[in-house]
Amino acid sequence: MEQLSLFSQEADRIAPLASRLRPEALDDYVGQKHLLGEGKVLKNMLDRDLVSSMIFWGPPGVGKTTLARIIANMTHSSFIDFSAVTSGIKEIKDVMKQAENDRLSGLKTIVFVDEIHRFNKAQQDAFLPYVEKGSIILIGATTENPSFEINSALLSRCKVFVLQALTGEDILELLHHALTSKKGLGNSTINIEERLLQAISVFANGDARTALNTLDMAVLNGRIEPDGSITVSEETLEQCTGQKMLLYDRNGEEHYNLISALHKSMRNSDPDAAVYWLARMLEAGEDPLYVARRLIRFASEDVGMADSGALQVAVAAYQACHFNGMPECDVNLTHAVVYLSMAPKSNALYAGYGRARQDAKTMLSEPVPLQIRNGVTELMQELHYGEGYQYAHDTEEKLTDMECLPESLKGKCYYSPTGQGDEAAVKRRLEAIKEFRKGKRDGK
Numbered sequence: 001m002e003q004l005s006l007f008s009q010e011a012d013r014i015a016p017l018a019s020r021l022r023p024e025a026l027d028d029y030v031g032q033k034h035l036l037g038e039g040k041v042l043k044n045m046l047d048r049d050l051v052s053s054m055i056f057w058g059p060p061g062v063g064k065t066t067l068a069r070i071i072a073n074m075t076h077s078s079f080i081d082f083s084a085v086t087s088g089i090k091e092i093k094d095v096m097k098q099a100e101n102d103r104l105s106g107l108k109t110i111v112f113v114d115e116i117h118r119f120n121k122a123q124q125d126a127f128l129p130y131v132e133k134g135s136i137i138l139i140g141a142t143t144e145n146p147s148f149e150i151n152s153a154l155l156s157r158c159k160v161f162v163l164q165a166l167t168g169e170d171i172l173e174l175l176h177h178a179l180t181s182k183k184g185l186g187n188s189t190i191n192i193e194e195r196l197l198q199a200i201s202v203f204a205n206g207d208a209r210t211a212l213n214t215l216d217m218a219v220l221n222g223r224i225e226p227d228g229s230i231t232v233s234e235e236t237l238e239q240c241t242g243q244k245m246l247l248y249d250r251n252g253e254e255h256y257n258l259i260s261a262l263h264k265s266m267r268n269s270d271p272d273a274a275v276y277w278l279a280r281m282l283e284a285g286e287d288p289l290y291v292a293r294r295l296i297r298f299a300s301e302d303v304g305m306a307d308s309g310a311l312q313v314a315v316a317a318y319q320a321c322h323f324n325g326m327p328e329c330d331v332n333l334t335h336a337v338v339y340l341s342m343a344p345k346s347n348a349l350y351a352g353y354g355r356a357r358q359d360a361k362t363m364l365s366e367p368v369p370l371q372i373r374n375g376v377t378e379l380m381q382e383l384h385y386g387e388g389y390q391y392a393h394d395t396e397e398k399l400t401d402m403e404c405l406p407e408s409l410k411g412k413c414y415y416s417p418t419g420q421g422d423e424a425a426v427k428r429r430l431e432a433i434k435e436f437r438k439g440k441r442d443g444k
Helices: 002-014 041-047 064-074 089-104 121-133 168-180 194-204 208-220 234-241 253-267 271-283 288-306 309-324 330-342 348-362 378-382 423-441
Strands: 054-057 078-083 109-114 137-142 159-162
Touching (some): 054 064, 064 109, 064 137, 078 089, 168 194, 194 208, 253 288, 288 348
Parallel strands (some): 078 109
16 A cells, blocks of 8 residues: 555656646636636636536637636536547447436536637537536537637537636735645655746746746756755756746836837827837747737738738748748848838728728618528528629629618718828729719719
8 A cells, every 4th residue: 555655646746737736626626717707707607516517718728628627627527528629439338328328317507618719520529418408518629710620519519718828916916826735746845936937927928837847847957956946047948948038027117108109100100119129029929929019010001902912021931930030030120110101191092991891880781782692592582692692703894783781871982092002003994983873873
């Protein structure tokens, strides 16, 4: 018996830090306050023991599996962990049969399916009758959009909860807990500066598993002092992460100040300032792909049709960052930043979508005009779908006067091109089109 106990203790000691620290109660769970804070939907469901089938959608390392296990403990349910990679329909049906027998005995069964998006249609369908009958409470976890990856019939019977990446404060809380908990590193004296814990938090980018595994690796490779304590140095941490540990909080105020400075410098056609702010971000350890994504947005929001090549340059810079990585991609981003700074500016696309969005949000039930509906079936044709449709390619001008907006929005103008850069030609073309249609409708 003593040997078994020693073996068990050794197994616990060598288990990954993230596994050893997996919380077992909701009070120990970190993050997702938008779901688990007082008065929030999921917290209310748990407090009232009204748990139903649900899908957890969120990035890796945010606690999807942990939350499912906690729910099982809170509801005194049998917990079955399914793998979408190794489980087939036979295994599903065997477990469902046992769950149905347990239900008749008054025992709830929670079936947790990690990476449920990897199940094919037949495997997902195998769950459906048991979810409908209440034989099981299905909790699926996915990093992919459930709307595209989960059968609509199954999805309609599940409540989708979106789990968010953990904040820097959440990650720091987990790291401090790991250093003090007896389940974690609390049995040793660890010397590590707060700024290095902050650097781990930034490196983890919202992923608790990455943060804890990084800390575990850094401690394992730390320097053992004469008194038996362990010191984690900046050099050790850099070796474990492969990154320079510059103090830069990607989720803090300075992050947003710097990206704002870059954006506004480009908008003001100031390449010198824009390149400076770019360098400030990259040299502090900012993810170059984040910067590249912001440039892609800028290319359409602030340049738009005044120079459509700006979007191509920004997308190419993003791809270059993928190919090269840092530090080589710094010049690729500089290329894009200078191009965007010097490009003619137009926010007509941004403003146009804003006007259209406002109407779309307040006029959600406007019907699609019959003439531009697709009458692909006999019934649709009987209901006049497609009746009156005018095929632009059949005309010499490649234009018709057919109305494509709902009747209540007839004549509405969303896109108003400016006279900047290439958009001046677009403006002339649009004015000619509108004049042509007006003439056709006036019988000219």
